[in-house]
Structures are given as structure tokens and as C-alpha cells.
Amino acid sequence: MDYHLSPDKSNSEEQSTYPQLSLNQSEEKVWQDFTRGSNTALSFIYRKYADSLFNYGMQFADEDAVYDAIQDLFYDLIRNRHKLGEAKNIKSYLYASLRRKILKSRIKHKNELSQSTVEDKMAFKMAVSHEDPLPLLNVNTEDLQLLQKACNQLPEKQREAIILHFYEKMPYEELARILKVGKVKSARALVYRAVENLRTMLDGHRDELIIVLIGFFSFRQF
Amino acid sequence: MRYEDYTALDFIQDDFFIKWVLHEDEEAGLFWKKWMEINPHKREELLVAKEFINRVSYEKPLSMPEKDFTRIHENLIRFSDQHAIREQGRWNIRVSVISWSVAASVLIFVFSMLIFIKRENTPTAEVAIEMQSIITPKAGRRPVKLPDGTMVKLNGNSKINFPREFKSDYREIWLEGEAFFEVVSDSTKPFIIRSEDFTVEVVGTSFNYRAIGSEHQKKVAVVSGKVKVKSPGLEPLLLTPDLMAVYDSKTKGLVAMKFDVKSVTSWKDGILYFNRMPLRAVFNQLENWYDVHIEVSPEISLKDIYSGEYQNETLQNVLYGIGYTSGFDYSINGKQVTIYKNGNE
Numbered sequence: 001m002d003y004h005l006s007p008d009k010s011n012s013e014e015q016s017t018y019p020q021l022s023l024n025q026s027e028e029k030v031w032q033d034f035t036r037g038s039n040t041a042l043s044f045i046y047r048k049y050a051d052s053l054f055n056y057g058m059q060f061a062d063e064d065a066v067y068d069a070i071q072d073l074f075y076d077l078i079r080n081r082h083k084l085g086e087a088k089n090i091k092s093y094l095y096a097s098l099r100r101k102i103l104k105s106r107i108k109h110k111n112e113l114s115q116s117t118v119e120d121k122m123a124f125k126m127a128v129s130h131e132d133p134l135p136l137l138n139v140n141t142e143d144l145q146l147l148q149k150a151c152n153q154l155p156e157k158q159r160e161a162i163i164l165h166f167y168e169k170m171p172y173e174e175l176a177r178i179l180k181v182g183k184v185k186s187a188r189a190l191v192y193r194a195v196e197n198l199r200t201m202l203d204g205h206r207d208e209l210i211i212v213l214i215g216f217f218s219f220r221q222f
Numbered sequence: 223m224r225y226e227d228y229t230a231l232d233f234i235q236d237d238f239f240i241k242w243v244l245h246e247d248e249e250a251g252l253f254w255k256k257w258m259e260i261n262p263h264k265r266e267e268l269l270v271a272k273e274f275i276n277r278v279s280y281e282k283p284l285s286m287p288e289k290d291f292t293r294i295h296e297n298l299i300r301f302s303d304q305h306a307i308r309e310q311g312r313w314n315i316r317v318s319v320i321s322w323s324v325a326a327s328v329l330i331f332v333f334s335m336l337i338f339i340k341r342e343n344t345p346t347a348e349v350a351i352e353m354q355s356i357i358t359p360k361a362g363r364r365p366v367k368l369p370d371g372t373m374v375k376l377n378g379n380s381k382i383n384f385p386r387e388f389k390s391d392y393r394e395i396w397l398e399g400e401a402f403f404e405v406v407s408d409s410t411k412p413f414i415i416r417s418e419d420f421t422v423e424v425v426g427t428s429f430n431y432r433a434i435g436s437e438h439q440k441k442v443a444v445v446s447g448k449v450k451v452k453s454p455g456l457e458p459l460l461l462t463p464d465l466m467a468v469y470d471s472k473t474k475g476l477v478a479m480k481f482d483v484k485s486v487t488s489w490k491d492g493i494l495y496f497n498r499m500p501l502r503a504v505f506n507q508l509e510n511w512y513d514v515h516i517e518v519s520p521e522i523s524l525k526d527i528y529s530g531e532y533q534n535e536t537l538q539n540v541l542y543g544i545g546y547t548s549g550f551d552y553s554i555n556g557k558q559v560t561i562y563k564n565g566n567e
Contacts, residue, residue: 039302046295055284063290071294078302166234166275169244188235195231 031087034077046074049091052168053098059160061102069101092174095164099178150201158194165191226261233271243275352386358399360513363489368395372413375402377489379510400489494532494540501526501548505561512537514554519562522550 034041050070057066073094077084087093151159157179164170164178175187223232233239242250258265286294356366358380366374369387376382380399388394394414403413488495494511496504502524505516514537518524528548532540541552541559553560 037302039299042298042302043295046298050291050294051285054286058284067286067290067294071297074294074298075301078298078305166244172237192235195235199231 027090028087031084031090035081035084037081042074042078045090049094052091053094056095056168057098057102060099061106065102065105069098069105072101073097089174091168092170092177095168095170095174096178096180100180150198153201154194154197158190158197161187161190162194225257226264228264228267230267230271233268234275239271240275243272353383354386355381355383357381360510362513363492366401368393370411372403377401378513488531492534494535496528496530496544498527498529500524501528504528504544508537508540508559514557514559516559516561519560521563522561 030041030044034045053070053073054066057069061069076097154162161175161179164175165172170178172184172187172191175190176182176184179187179190181187181190225236228236238250239254241247242254254268258268356364356376358364358376358378360379362378364376366376366382368374368384370393372393374382377400380397380401382398382401383396385394388411392412392414394416396416494507496507499507501518501522505518505524508514509516526548528544530543530547532543535543537559538554541554541561544550545552545561545564549564550561551564552562
């Protein structure tokens with residue numbers, strides 16, 4: 001049985017496509033087959049989400065911890081596959097579980113982490129791209145640096161909220177689930193606060209600057 | 223606040239706007255394009271907001287190094303296989319093939335899943351597989367565990383053959399008599415039951431199957447769930463629980479009939495169940511159940527109907543119970559039982 005497995009992992013074109021947000025027909029079938037024991041379905045799910053999970057995990061932990069967490073996450077799925085219900089949203093489920101596992105292991109290894117590691121690993125650190133896709137508008141290096149600084153002054157959780165919402169395309173319900181904020185409106189409030197913070201931090205500069213610069217920044221992780 | 227007063231930062235927080243930009247919703251798209259036409263002064267804000275959302279990305283998408291990706295992948299598959307063996311779900315399959323003492327050969331099926339029946343027993347290739355054989359004497363019910371974990375309750379006077387290991391693409395066993403199966407589900411390896419006259423292949427859940435070789439009629443009774451019956455050359459039949467498919471080899475037809483689940487399957491719980499059964503059949507059952515020989519005095523009418531239920535009772539108690547309502551006395555001498563009319567001796 002073939003589920004149109006994604007092309008080679010090394011295919012860079014695949015990487016630039018934004019991952020789909022909600023389940024379409026074929027994914028429901030894949031998930032169902034997985035719960036019934038299909039290894040093909042398992043492989044499909046792994047291949048589809050491993051890289052983006054890795055990407056996400058690397059925001060708050062080092063390679064080894066992320067590998068362990070990803071493997072562990074799938075082990076749990078395999079162990080409980082018969083009990084799993086319909087997949088309402090595989091992606092956010094995986095993200096939420098990964099996040100929980102990584103944070104748990106972080107608490108465990110808190111004493112082992114050196115101070116420097118903790119500092120270097122500022123999660124969801126942002127960088128402002130130097131590319132200029134909107135030549136009509138005037139932007140200089142100083143403006144970009146200012147924006148970068150403002151973004152990195154946002155609390156970690158707000159940065160994460162922004163990236164999950166806009167890059168990973170998670171709607172607020174899923175955001176709430178992943179960030180464990182209880183209510184959907186709390187997730188919404190996070191994004192709102194982030195954006196308002198940016199607005200405040202950049203206040204006093206031309207409105208145009210704010211608008212344009214925000215359009216330029218991207219996130220970089222270490 | 224109205225859309226007309228929105229700045230770019232407001233747009234990026236608007237759900238409907240996001241629906242268009244992030245989720246490519248058609249309806250939303252139509253709205254926003256129209257709205258832009260009506261409000262050209264807002265066009266730039268809109269586009270910047272759109273640009274922002276689209277440009278939010280990882281600067282360098284991180285990707286797992288090939289070797290780690292593969293290593294984890296292999297671990298997962300291995301874990302999945304190991305786990306499958308330990309924790310697979312079980313199907314409840316009761317298989318009953320009953321032979322009547324009438325001349326015509328009849329197969330009765332009630333299935334809970336898709337079953338394929340081949341009338342002739344196509345001989346399989348001769349392969350040197352180590353086979354295990356378990357035979358039960360009359361009254362000798364016992365459990366058997368198959369190499370894949372499937373649990374079998376073998377009834378008395380039955381025989382089951384199976385390989386030490388299910389190596390090929392299917393799990394095949396030979397049955398003569400009656401058994402209740404709780405089959406470990408494995409959609410990759412169908413479970414096949416062979417008997418002298420036919421083959422039953424289980425692709426799904428539960429059914430009852432019983433095959434007693436020497437007699438002329440064969441019944442396959444299967445239970446629970448909805449089932450499709452297929453037989454080569456015949457129209458498939460859809461069944462629900464308590465329906466049996468009756469296959470008549472003479473007329474070569476497949477027909478659905480009601481049947482009493484309890485009478486067919488109660489044995490596995492040690493229950494003797496008689497539901498409006500003629501005494502002849504009652505005594506027959508008792509003979510098999512207790513491994514005795516019953517001789518009935520000619521004054522007793524074997525056509526008399528009896529109904530009753532006994533669980534794990536001794537032969538004496540059962541005979542006493544039946545005799546009480548049916549009006550006979552009995553005597554037991556080792557394996558010899560004699561039934562005679564009340565008052566006589």
C-alpha cells in the first residue's frame with residue numbers, strides 16, 4: 001500500500017513548502033492504518049513530521065535531547081496505537097507531546113546543564129533578514145537592527161507563539177494545546193501581546209517603519 | 223474596530239485575514255480581494271501584513287542529519303514489530319462445524335467478518351514443516367495456544383493440527399471437531415482453518431467454526447458482527463449476528479437462517495444447553511460430553527422434547543434433572559448408562 005510517500009528527505013524543495021495544517025482525507029486514512037498496526041503508515045507519519053519536529057525541538061534543547069524526545073514520542077504512539085482515537089490533528093498532537101517531553105527532560109537534567117548552554121539556547125531567537133523584497137519602501141540597516149532587538153526582547157513564550165501561529169500555521173486551538181495555556185483565548189492573547197509589544201517598542205518611529213520592518217524579520221535558531 | 227481602521231499589525235491578528243493568507247480559504251480570498259478593491263488606500267497595509275505572515279519562517283530550516291533520521295526510523299520499525307507481537311488485539315473467533323447425521327452435506331456459516339470458503343480442500347504444497355497435533359477424547363475439553371498467540375478452546379472429540387511456527391504469509395491450521403478461537407489479529411497474515419471438505423479463511427473478527435469429520439453434514443457456524451459470506455461461484459451473503467449461512471451442497475445454494483447462539487457456543491463455558499431438543503439429541507450430546515455410552519429402553523420416546531441448562535454438573539445431576547421432567551430413571555455403571563421408564567427396573 002502506497003501513500004505517496006514524500007520524496008527524498010534531501011529534497012530541498014520539499015523543505016520550503018509550508019507544512020499543511022489540517023488533516024485531509026488521505027491523512028485520516030494513514031492515521032487509521034497506523035492505529036491498526038501498519039508500519040507503512042508509521043513510516044509515512046515519521047517521514048512527514050520528523051524534520052519539522054526536529055526544527056521545533058532544537059529551539060529549546062540540544063541535538064541529543066531532541067533525538068531522544070522524538071524517538072520516545074513515537075515509541076509512545078506505537079505502544080498505544082490501538083487505543084488512539086481519530087486524529088483530530090496529528091501535527092499539533094506531536095508538537096504538544098514533543099514539547100512536554102523536552103521540557104520534562106530539561107528539568108531532569110537541569111543540574112547537568114552548564115550556565116553557558118542555558119544562555120546560548122535562547123529559544124526562538126529571531127534574526128532579521130537582510131534581504132529586501134519590497135524595494136518600494138526605504139529600509140536601512142539600523143532599522144533592521146532595531147527590529148531584531150525588539151523581537152528578541154519579547155518573552156520566549158511570545159516568540160514561540162508567533163512562530164507556531166504564523167510559520168507552523170497552528171490555529172489558536174492548537175496553539176493552546178501545544179503551549180498548554182488552557183484556554184484558546186489565552187493563546188490568542190499571547191500573539192496579540194507579542195504584536196502589541198513590538199508596536200510599543202518601535203513606537204516613536206515612523207509607522208511605516210514598523211509595518212515594513214516587521215515584514216522583514218525571520219526567526220533563526222541556534 | 224472596523225477593517226477600515228486596521229493597521230497591518232491588526233490584520234495579522236485577524237482570524238479571517240489569516241484564513242485567507244495562511245490557509246488559502248477560497249471564501250476568505252474572495253472577500254479580501256473585493257475589500258481591497260473597495261478600499262484601495264488600505265491596500266498597502268494589507269499587502270504588508272500578508273507579506274509579514276508569509277515571510278515568517280526559519281531562516282535556515284533545520285533538518286535532521288541523514289544518519290540520525292535513518293537510525294531513529296529503524297528503531298521505530300523494530301519497536302513496532304516487537305510490540306506487535308506482544309500487544310496485538312484479539313479477535314473472538316468461534317468456529318463450529320457440525321455434522322448432522324443426515325445424508326446431505328450442509329455447511330452453515332455465521333460470520334463476523336469476511337470469510338472465504340473453498341469447497342474442495344486444495345492440497346497445499348508439501349513442505350517439511352514441523353507440525354503439532356492435539357487430540358481430545360470425548361469429554362476432554364482443553365485449551366491450546368497457537369504459535370502466534372491465538373488461544374483455542376478445543377472441545378472434546380476433536381483434533382487440531384498446526385505448525386510449530388507460522389512462517390509463511392498466512393496462518394494455517396487443520397481442525398476436525400469443534401473449537402472456539404480467540405485469534406490474534408494480524409491483517410498481514412490471514413488465519414486459515416482447513417478441514418476435510420472445505421477451507422475457511424478469516425480475514426477479520428469473530429466467528430464460530432466446527433467441523434466433525436466422520437458425519438455427513440457439515441455446519442460452519444460463526445458469530446457476532448456483520449459479515450459477508452463468499453463462496454466460489456455463489457452470490458455473497460451479508461449476515462448479522464444470530465444468522466447463519468447455510469450452504470447446501472446438493473442444491474449448491476447459500477441461504478441465511480436464524481440460529482440459537484447459545485446452543486452453538488455455550489460448551490466453551492462448560493455449559494450444557496438444551497433448547498427444545500429431542501431426547502435422542504440430548505443423549506447424544508451427553509455421550510460426547512461425559513464420554514459414556516447410553517442405552518435407552520424402548521419405552522422411552524426419543525422424540526420427546528427437552529429444554530434445560532446445566533453448568534459444570536455431574537452426569538448424575540444432569541440425568542436426574544432431565545429424568546425428573548421427562549419421566550425416566552437411570553443407572554450408571556462405569557461408562558455404561560441405562561435409561562428406563564419410571565417405576566420399572
